[in-house]
Amino acid sequence: MTHFDSETLDRNQWDAMLLSIPQLSARDKRNFEAVLHVLLSGMAWEDFPEEEFGMSFRTPWNRYRHWQQTGLWPLMLQAYCSTLPEAMQHSWKARMFQAEEHRLRRSGSRKRAALEKA
Incomplete structure (x- = not known):
């Protein structure tokens, strides 16, 4: 696997997330990893490595938008x-x-922050 190890969840991590957020399902794991990859790398969604993840950029992008909206x-x-x-x-x-911050500088302030500063 060529993407960052910190973006790949082990089974225990994902199980803990499933227990704490009942709205998630087991099939959301790969999308979550894909979203983390895009956000942490600062890449544009259109540059998403579709072959590496086995999905179009639209799949994790749509899940990310849904998770934000809900x-x-x-x-x-x-x-x-x-x-x-x-x-x-x-x-x-x-x-x-x-x-x-890198994504905001590159894409403008229309992008929503992934994390609120504590």
Whole structure:
């Protein structure tokens, strides 16, 4: 697998997320990983590596928009972050903020923030 290890959830992480967010289903895992890949890399959705993930960029993009519109996205990020070792949580949040700032600079302020600063 060529994308970042921090974007690939192990079974225990995803199970913890499923338990904390009942609206998620097992099939959402790969979409969540794909969204993290796009957001953390700062790439445009159109540059999404479709062959690597085995799906069109539209699939995770549509799920991401749905999760944002329903208010699940912040809950998902919080649930994911809570599965990381405590020492990694701060660096992961910082990485997410840096990637979001990069996307905002490149794409303009019309993009919604992935994480709210605490």
